[in-house]
Amino acid sequence: MPPDALLSVRGVSRRFGGLLALSSIEFDVAPGDVFGIIGPNGAGKTTLFSCLVGALAPSSGEIWFRGKRIDGLPNHAAVKRGIVRTHQIVRPFRAMSVTENVAIAAHFGAGRRRGSDATRRVRDILERTGLASEASSLAGVLTIGQLKRLEIARALATEPQVICLDEVMGGLNPAEIQGAMTLIREIRDSGVTVLMIEHHVHAVVGVSNRILVLNFGQKIAEGSPQAVLNDPAVITAYLGDEAK
Amino acid sequence: MKFVRYAFCLASALFVLSAPFFLERGTLNDLWNLALAVTLASAWNILGGFAGQVSLGYSAFLGIGAYTTALLSLRGVDPFLTLPLAAVLAALFSVAIGLPAFRLRGPYFTIATIGVGEAVRVCAASVSFTGGSSGLRMPAGSFDFNHNYFSMMILAILTIALAAYVKKSAFGRALAAIRQDIDAAEALGINSTRFKLAAHALSAAVVAVAGSLYAINFQYIAPGSVFDFQLSLNIVLMPIIGGVGTLVGPVLGALIVSTLQIKLLSMPMLRDSFLFIYGGLLIFLMLFEPKGVMGIRDRVIAFFRRIARPRTGSADAA
Numbered sequence: 001m002p003p004d005a006l007l008s009v010r011g012v013s014r015r016f017g018g019l020l021a022l023s024s025i026e027f028d029v030a031p032g033d034v035f036g037i038i039g040p041n042g043a044g045k046t047t048l049f050s051c052l053v054g055a056l057a058p059s060s061g062e063i064w065f066r067g068k069r070i071d072g073l074p075n076h077a078a079v080k081r082g083i084v085r086t087h088q089i090v091r092p093f094r095a096m097s098v099t100e101n102v103a104i105a106a107h108f109g110a111g112r113r114r115g116s117d118a119t120r121r122v123r124d125i126l127e128r129t130g131l132a133s134e135a136s137s138l139a140g141v142l143t144i145g146q147l148k149r150l151e152i153a154r155a156l157a158t159e160p161q162v163i164c165l166d167e168v169m170g171g172l173n174p175a176e177i178q179g180a181m182t183l184i185r186e187i188r189d190s191g192v193t194v195l196m197i198e199h200h201v202h203a204v205v206g207v208s209n210r211i212l213v214l215n216f217g218q219k220i221a222e223g224s225p226q227a228v229l230n231d232p233a234v235i236t237a238y239l240g241d242e243a244k
Numbered sequence: 245m246k247f248v249r250y251a252f253c254l255a256s257a258l259f260v261l262s263a264p265f266f267l268e269r270g271t272l273n274d275l276w277n278l279a280l281a282v283t284l285a286s287a288w289n290i291l292g293g294f295a296g297q298v299s300l301g302y303s304a305f306l307g308i309g310a311y312t313t314a315l316l317s318l319r320g321v322d323p324f325l326t327l328p329l330a331a332v333l334a335a336l337f338s339v340a341i342g343l344p345a346f347r348l349r350g351p352y353f354t355i356a357t358i359g360v361g362e363a364v365r366v367c368a369a370s371v372s373f374t375g376g377s378s379g380l381r382m383p384a385g386s387f388d389f390n391h392n393y394f395s396m397m398i399l400a401i402l403t404i405a406l407a408a409y410v411k412k413s414a415f416g417r418a419l420a421a422i423r424q425d426i427d428a429a430e431a432l433g434i435n436s437t438r439f440k441l442a443a444h445a446l447s448a449a450v451v452a453v454a455g456s457l458y459a460i461n462f463q464y465i466a467p468g469s470v471f472d473f474q475l476s477l478n479i480v481l482m483p484i485i486g487g488v489g490t491l492v493g494p495v496l497g498a499l500i501v502s503t504l505q506i507k508l509l510s511m512p513m514l515r516d517s518f519l520f521i522y523g524g525l526l527i528f529l530m531l532f533e534p535k536g537v538m539g540i541r542d543r544v545i546a547f548f549r550r551i552a553r554p555r556t557g558s559a560d561a562a
Contacts, residue, residue, distance in 0.1 A: 055431065079433035091428035093421050104421050107414055108433040158433055 005064075006031045006193055007052070007083070007162055012061030012071070014047055014217075021047045023217045024061065029162070029210075034184060034194045036208035036225070038201060040237060043214040045197040046088060049164045052195075053085045054078040066161070082110045085164035086151035088197070094140035098131055101139050101150060102157045109158025122157060129153040129183065145176045152183065156192070163187060165196040169203055181207050205229065213237065253404075260397045264390060272393055274506055276461060279400035280454055281502040285482035285494035286403045287450035290410055291443045292480065293489035296423030297346070298354045301361030302479045304341075305334040305448040307368060307470040309455025314380040314465055315373070323386050323460050324395065327453050334452030335445040342444045346437055349426070358473070365471035379466025387463055396457050403450050408491055410446070419443055423489070451479075481522055485529060487538025496537050 005028040014022040022044045029035045037045050050056040052063060054075040063071040070078050078084075093101050102122045106113040113121050126132045129149045134142060139150060148168050155163050165184070169177050177200060184207050188194050198204040204211060205225040213221040213228055215237040221228050228234055260279070264272060284302070292298050309330040316326045345356045369377040410416045418439045421429040426436050459465050469475075478501065486497025501522070508518045533539040 053431065055427065074435070075427075075430040076433050076435045079431065084433075085431060087428065087431070091425050091431075093424040093428065095424055096420065100417065104417055104429075104434070105432040108418060110433065154432055 004030050006033075006066065007195075008062075008064040009048075009052070010062040010064065012048075012051055012058045012063060014044070014051055014056060015059040021217050022051065022058070025214075025217075025219050027212050027219070027222055029193060029195065031161075031193055032188065032191075033210055034188050034196065034208045036204035036211040037195065037197045037214065038199075038204055038211060039214035039220075042216070044217040045214055046166055047217075048214070049085045049166055049195070049197065052078075052164060053083055055085075076108075079108075079158050079160070080110050082159070082161035083164070084109070084155045084158045084160040084162070086148075086155050086166050086168060088166040088170065090144070090147040090151050092139035092142070092147055092150055094138065096139055097136050098126065098139055098142070098150060098153075099135045102126060102131075102153050105154040105157035106159075109160075111157070111159030113159075125153050125156050128186065129156070130179070144171050145173075148172065148180075149183075152187075156187065160192060162193045162195065165194060165198075167197050167199060169198055169200050177203055201229070257401050260400075261394070264393055269389070272389075276393060276396050277506070278499060278502050279396045280458065281478075281482060281498035282495050283396075283400045283403045283454045284451060284479045285486070285498040286400075286407045286491075287447040287454070288479045289483045289488065289494040290407055290419075290447040290450075291440070293483055293494070294407075294411060294416055294423065295419040295440055295443045296489075297440055297444070298480065299357040299444075300354055300473075300476050300480060301341070301357035301359075301364075302448075302451055303471050303473065303476040304361045304364040305338065305451040306455035306458065306475065307364060307465075307467070308334045308337055309452030310459040310465045310470040311368065311374055311380070311455075312452070313456035313459045314382055317383050317386050317459075318380065320383075323382070323456070324391070327456050330452040330456045331449035334448040334455075338444045338448035339441055342441045346440045346444075358476075361471070361473060361476050365467050365473070368471055369467040374467070377467055379464060379469070382459060382463045382465075387460065392457070392461050396454075396461070399450075399453060399457060404491070404495065406446075406450070407494075410443075411491060415439065415442070420489075481526065483536075485525060485536050487536035490538045493536055493538045500537070 007029040009025055009027050012022055012025045013020065025048060037048065039045055047056065051058045051071070054070065054073045054077065058071050061071065062069055065081060065083055070081060070083070099122060102125055103118060106118045106121050111121065126135055129152055131146065131149055131153055134146060142150060152165065152168060169180050172180060181203055184194055184196065196204065196208070208225055210223065211225050211228045212219060213234050220233045220237055221231040260275060263275060288302055312330040312333055313323050313326040317323045341360050345353055345360070348356055368374045374380065418429065418434050421434055422436050422439060430436055455470060458470065482497035482501045483494040484497065485500055486495065487493025504521065505518055508514045529536055535542070
């Protein structure tokens with residue numbers, strides 16, 4: 001693994017029965033990156049995130065994070081090491097308030113905040129993610145835009161070094177997408193490395209400095225946003241052979 | 245409102261602790277049975293309600309407590325000194341079953357616990373040192389009415405206090421997160437297996453101590469009484485009827501179920517019908533109010549709030 005990489009994925013494959021959802025994926029993420037992951041539906045993007053945080057174990061391959069192997073670690077242990085993910089289909093604790101949702105992450109995440117320290121931290125994160133006005137609302141009554149931000153707020157509250165955002169812009173209107181892009185830049189500027197799966201190619205290109213393209217579980221391209229978008233293999237994957 | 249609640253709890257505690265000075269023995273026995281039911285329901289609720297892991301194998305812990313106390317008492321140990329050992333043994337056993345069983349989720353976990361409960365009963369009935377299926381009689385002179393009464397009341401009070409403490413603690417919030425979405429809880433750093441094991445052990449220990457007191461109270465135990473599946477079922481029914489996951493629900497459910505049982509047992513015609521009545525009650529609640537009596541209470545409160553504050557638009561959203 002390169003000496004400057006924060007996260008290194010080496011030959012990671014994941015098999016579901018006869019389906020090879022990920023096939024020998026390799027890439028490195030440097031500290032401070034906003035690393036975009038794009039690809040058509042079913043390309044294996046979410047499976048890749050699940051493997052990174054330990055929600056799924058890779059069938060083979062190695063994942064190195066901060067100089068140690070984390071593949072095979074359970075999800076909660078990976079979080080305590082400093083890598084966390086959000087869910088594409090939001091999974092709030094609906095019977096709890098927004099504050100309680102975030103406080104749990106602050107308490108049990110890598111930060112292990114307690115007492116007034118935790119309270120301050122939670123308030124700060126709600127402010128940053130624009131949820132302060134909903135602090136005492138039940139998570140079950142939020143709009144989809146707010147729920148997406150709650151996913152981000154909870155993940156941030158665990159105090160990660162790497163945050164994996166799984167389609168946090170899905171279902172948002174253009175104004176909300178602008179807000180989400182600003183939030184992602186702020187997260188990067190606060191020193192957290194970002195991996196993001198996103199269908200809005202425009203948005204990914206706008207915030208990422210590197211992009212990985214998956215198709216049918218294979219890595220088909222990796223590089224700067226412009227280079228990746230001009231790659232013939234990527235154009236074929238998105239638009240079909242006719243586009244050439 | 246908070247003050248009223250504390251005052252009510254304190255008054256109830258004072259009442260049951262002073263009852264032997266003005267109530268007759270028959271009524272005190274009923275109170276003992278109520279306190280046992282409250283203890284079992286509240287203890288089960290820590291795992292089943294707070295963490296959402298519905299176990300139908302709790303008679304195993306009651307039986308372990310009862311047998312620990314009976315076996316040691318027969319060897320000359322003071323019955324009340326056996327309580328800590330009963331708690332520890334049951335907690336250890338709960339971890340031993342929990343490690344494989346908690347890999348299962350939802351109804352699969354529940355079914356596994358039925359198997360464990362039944363297996364323990366069969367084992368207790370077929371090995372010789374437990375007295376086999378004919379059970380064990382406690383040694384003569386091991387019963388003292390006052391000790392027996394007060395220890396059950398104190399256990400019930402401590403169990404409610406423990407449940408209240410757990411619910412408010414960070415541990416309790418982790419259990420609530422696990423109940424609502426176990427994968428999301430894991431994704432935020434919660435070691436769900438460890439918390440489920442801890443909740444299981446805590447409630448198993450309490451139920452085992454209740455089992456010890458059961459042996460002391462009834463002076464005779466057998467696999468058919470303390471390891472009974474019907475008992476496991478009752479332990480689950482009480483919190484469900486009262487309101488799973490709340491503090492008051494299990495207490496309320498225990499009072500309702502035990503009172504029903506005491507009343508029905510005293511009517512020869514209805515003696516065997518209590519299962520029908522529980523079944524009917526359960527079906528009714530599952531269909532119309534899965535949150536039990538506490539859910540009905542919430543609805544009534546919401547109804548009166550709506551009447552008191554008519555149509556301001558935001559009231560519906562809230």
